[in-house]
Amino acid sequence: MKARAFSYFRAATIDHALDAHARAGDDARFIAGGQSLVPALSLRLQAPRLLIDITHIDELRGVRRDGDSLRIGALTRHCEMLSEPLIAEFAPLLHAAAPFVAHPAIRNRGTFGGSVALADPASEFPAMTLALDAEIEIAGPSGRRRVKADDFFIDLFETALRPGELITAIYVPLFKADQRFAFDELARRRGDYALVGCGIMATCTGERIDDIRISFFSVGNTPMRVKGAEASLIGSDLNAQRIAAAQGALEGDLAPPESDEVPPAMRLHLARVLLGRLLGRLGEDA
Numbered sequence: 001m002k003a004r005a006f007s008y009f010r011a012a013t014i015d016h017a018l019d020a021h022a023r024a025g026d027d028a029r030f031i032a033g034g035q036s037l038v039p040a041l042s043l044r045l046q047a048p049r050l051l052i053d054i055t056h057i058d059e060l061r062g063v064r065r066d067g068d069s070l071r072i073g074a075l076t077r078h079c080e081m082l083s084e085p086l087i088a089e090f091a092p093l094l095h096a097a098a099p100f101v102a103h104p105a106i107r108n109r110g111t112f113g114g115s116v117a118l119a120d121p122a123s124e125f126p127a128m129t130l131a132l133d134a135e136i137e138i139a140g141p142s143g144r145r146r147v148k149a150d151d152f153f154i155d156l157f158e159t160a161l162r163p164g165e166l167i168t169a170i171y172v173p174l175f176k177a178d179q180r181f182a183f184d185e186l187a188r189r190r191g192d193y194a195l196v197g198c199g200i201m202a203t204c205t206g207e208r209i210d211d212i213r214i215s216f217f218s219v220g221n222t223p224m225r226v227k228g229a230e231a232s233l234i235g236s237d238l239n240a241q242r243i244a245a246a247q248g249a250l251e252g253d254l255a256p257p258e259s260d261e262v263p264p265a266m267r268l269h270l271a272r273v274l275l276g277r278l279l280g281r282l283g284e285d286a
């Protein structure tokens, strides 16, 4: 199948892109890496009249320190999550997750902003923005704003983005000496979307966990923090008993939907297994 005919506009600035979208209304889409949008066009799952290419907008590029945060431009490609030294040093959870996103050809084109905007519940990076307590910077017809990742993912492929708004950057708190992280996923084959995946950021004093954010993907309609499991770990040393308690708490935190691929009970079991492994690794890092 081929995509329906569309017009193409290459935006040079954010204002250009926003104006073009405002003029075309619902019939326009921004295109970044095209790794999700182009297949959707080819399958005619989407058929906009206008594509607004945002890949030539300089303001959406680059990774730099900004106070206590790392500003990661929306156009940062998945492959740059692996190659950019600032990300390896100050956002190591993203660096750890990047090799699990698709395959090299897709990582060479796909962008961080595109992945977060799409909000596929099976994607690695949207879930990691939750674990990292990141903020999403948005530009739109009524100005600029920042939205916490906790408030960004609303429902299946539904986010806090309003029509015609553009993600400009994602701000991630700088990784600190008293923090630990862990990431892994369970997939049938490397490069496939995960059956279950998880990323963890913890702040510790010695063995004790002072704060922890645990985010799962491929377990429901959105990436999800598991607040019951988090609460069961805060204030305690990471030992076998606490890990078992956190695994038990997942029953209340997660309600995986029915699916042909993996029954809900199996997905919950896989989530428990994965959480146990990752918390075990965090303990080893102590």
Ligand code: FAD
Pocket: 029, 030, 031, 032, 033, 034, 035, 036, 037, 038, 039, 054, 074, 100, 101, 102, 103, 106, 109, 110, 111, 112, 113, 114, 115, 117, 118, 120, 122, 123, 124, 125, 165, 166, 167, 168, 191, 192, 193, 194
């Ligand atoms: P595009 O395809 O250009 O756009 C996607 C959507 O986001 C569109 O609606 C577009 O309008 C919107 N958009 C893009 N940028 C912005 C922005 N800055 N602001 C607002 N809206 C914007 N992803 C994974 O996470 N894990 C995987 O394992 C994985 N496997 C894949 C396997 C295959 C075979 C393919 C084709 C893709 C896979 N992907 C996977 C998806 C890939 O990572 C995409 O690149 C990513 O989801 C979207 O980024 P993009 O830059 O390509 O966005």
